[in-house]
Amino acid sequence: xxxxxxxxxxxxxxxxxxxxxxxxxxxxxxxxxxxxxxxxxxxxxxxxxxxxxxxxxxxxxxxxxxxxxxxxxxxxxxxxxxxxxxxxxxxxxxxxxxxxxxxxxxxxxxxxx
Amino acid sequence: xxxxxxxxxxxxxxxxxxxxxxxxxxxxxxxxxxxxxxxxxxxxxxxxxxxxxxxxxxxxxxxxxxxxxxxxxxxxxxxxxxxxxxxxxxxxxxxxxxxxxxxxxxxxxxxxxxxxx
Numbered sequence: 001x002x003x004x005x006x007x008x009x010x011x012x013x014x015x016x017x018x019x020x021x022x023x024x025x026x027x028x029x030x031x032x033x034x035x036x037x038x039x040x041x042x043x044x045x046x047x048x049x050x051x052x053x054x055x056x057x058x059x060x061x062x063x064x065x066x067x068x069x070x071x072x073x074x075x076x077x078x079x080x081x082x083x084x085x086x087x088x089x090x091x092x093x094x095x096x097x098x099x100x101x102x103x104x105x106x107x108x109x110x111x112x113x
Numbered sequence: 114x115x116x117x118x119x120x121x122x123x124x125x126x127x128x129x130x131x132x133x134x135x136x137x138x139x140x141x142x143x144x145x146x147x148x149x150x151x152x153x154x155x156x157x158x159x160x161x162x163x164x165x166x167x168x169x170x171x172x173x174x175x176x177x178x179x180x181x182x183x184x185x186x187x188x189x190x191x192x193x194x195x196x197x198x199x200x201x202x203x204x205x206x207x208x209x210x211x212x213x214x215x216x217x218x219x220x221x222x223x224x225x226x227x228x229x230x
Contacts, residue, residue, distance in 0.1 A: 004156075104149075
């Protein structure tokens with residue numbers, strides 16, 4: 001079965017803290033994605049990666065960075081967390097071929113206080 | 114601009130009745146279209162997709178969707194709704210982003226489906 005694992009389901013962090021959200025997939029997928037989901041705004045793409053050490057900005061990259069040192073792992077980093085980054089964060093992965101299904105993790109709820 | 118629209122924020126239907134969740138798109142070229150479902154506090158689960166071929170696509174949990182090129186629509190349907198179908202439904206279209214054939218999905222804002230007993 002397809003598996004995308006987000007290590008933290010619920011986090012509470014303080015303003016200014018550095019936050020790491022980890023995602024691992026076991027399907028040997030080339031593509032990996034980080035989205036944030038907010039009520040009324042749907043899913044917005046933060047960053048994506050189509051190969052190890054490769055990254056591309058999505059629609060809302062400001063305030064975020066990513067790391068992909070290994071094919072199976074894609075980390076989202078909030079260098080200095082702010083309250084407007086309180087959200088649900090979703091990791092996803094897919095094969096690189098067009099039309100392939102994207103598979104999602106269960107999500108990480110981040111609250112910044 | 115390339116976009117996906119889900120014109121209804123919420124759909125209410127009685128259990129046992131047919132349901133339709135609407136999706137229209139505006140993209141150049143031949144679209145790859147997807148439907149996902151999200152249950153409360155969970156990630157998104159894949160339901161079905163249209164890539165090519167038969168316009169009627171069957172997916173998980175008894176759902177199906179019909180691709181209509183002339184109306185640029187990809188509505189999600191189910192003949193008989195269950196209370197357990199109550200969830201948030203997202204439509205998405207795959208967009209080519211560079212010459213390397215990399216794609217990303219453009220998402221609708223979601224439709225909340227409530228199935229009443």
